Amino acid sequence: MEIAAGDAGYGVYTLLWGLLATPFSLAVAIDFRGLARRLAKARPDQAEEAPRGSVRFLRVVGGVFTVAGAGAIVTGSHSVLQDRNLSGRIPAVPLPFVLLMAAALTLALVHDSRKGALGSAWRTGGRRRSGALLYVVGFAGFLAGLALGQVYALFASCVAAWTGTLAARSEPDTAERVDG
Known part of the structure; x- marks a missing residue:
């Protein structure tokens, strides 16, 4: 598939989205340092624990975005590398x-x-x-x-x-x- 020079913005955007979405969503998916639990709370300074269902939901959504972000990195990199006129x-x-x-x-x-x-x-x-x-x-x-x-x-x-x-x-x- 040939990618036109006008698609360079799409490639850069896709690469940028993948580079930003993947690490953050991975941190949510694996609950790195309790990130999913803190995000599930209504307020970060609440004393009570976040509901288990909302933490599980956030972790599943984080996993989906991790996979989508990795795909966006590959797709965006391919698009950017194919464009010789990226300014x-x-x-x-x-x-x-x-x-x-x-x-x-x-x-x-x-x-x-x-x-x-x-x-x-x-x-x-x-x-x-x-x-x-x-x-x-x-x-x-x-x-x-x-x-x-x-x-x-x-x-x-x-x-x-x-x-x-x-x-x-x-x-x-x-x-x-x-x-x-």
Whole structure:
């Protein structure tokens, strides 16, 4: 099958999706450091245990996304390697759409900072606070990459947001303090 040069954006997107989805979904599927249990809770700082059914469901979904992500890595790599004219640019997303996404993202982050995992991570401090900050910066970089049409900026910001998510969701160290 011959892949046209216009499909380079598809190949980069598929490769990026696979590289981001596979490790995170694998961590959920194998319940690495209790990630599936923490994600199944309504709030990360809840004292009670998450329901077993929801943890099992998350682990199954994580397994499906792990397999799909591995397939996306293969498919995206093949598409990118077949394209000789990949420049690292994609068509820029129109500014009104980027502003609408920024407004929605801001509302979601404000809500999450008040009542969700982001606020809990910020109040805990230490590595979790750094993760929360990296998470927010990653999303801001993603919006900038969309507006400018830069594939590499999109990739770097997605990795930053993903890494920040893992750090913000991690268990606090005993040496980390909780701000009053």
